[in-house]
Amino acid sequence: MNADQKAVSLLYFALLREQRGLSAESCSTTAATAGELYAELKEKHEFSLSRNDLRVSVNGDFVDFSQTIADGDEIVFLPPVAGG
């Protein structure tokens, strides 16, 4: 495992859960930021939602897509919300 490689946990909800076919997985990545990680995943799994449609949380808090990711982080890309 090279120095840039980290293992993160991903949770999926709603449309992303259906498109991935999983509600959670661990993933090994060299992406530096949450935004880079989404770009990787979008291409790999052919997600239909673009980054502009999403929000992202790391370890249970909303963050910016520029957030640096670290080994062991729990990352969730959140589709447009529709509560109420």
Next chain:
Amino acid sequence: MFALSEEPLENIDLKGPLVRRDAGACVEFRGMVRDANQGKEVSSLEYQAYAGLAEKEGTKILKETTEKFEVLEARCLHRTGHLQIGDLAVWVGVVSVHRSDAFAACKYIIDELKQRLPIWKKEHYTNGDSGWIRSDSPSAPATGGDGEPSN
């Protein structure tokens, strides 16, 4: 107090904890699942939530509410799971000394939670189709809650 509930809200004493002697006004909002959206007949609705973050964000909204308005107490419960037409999807209750604060606070809570809570809903239609609101059809308003567009 904010909570997600897998249990039907109809089975829960929602208002009980808000009963207090110093309250002069209680405003409640009840959001129900309705039977049509954007010209399609809806048969049922499925709610999914990122529970940890939804509870954190819901609690934050209620805290903001007590700071912005003169309210004695605010409470909100939101359903998850598969709901049928007419089921209660979300409930907001606010008590205050005077009515204007309770009305304003109740509106603030429902408006904010529709924008901010990590909760998603999938509509199932009588024709067999289904879709995630605002993901499969980004412009469509939703059938839950008060039926107002989410954005």
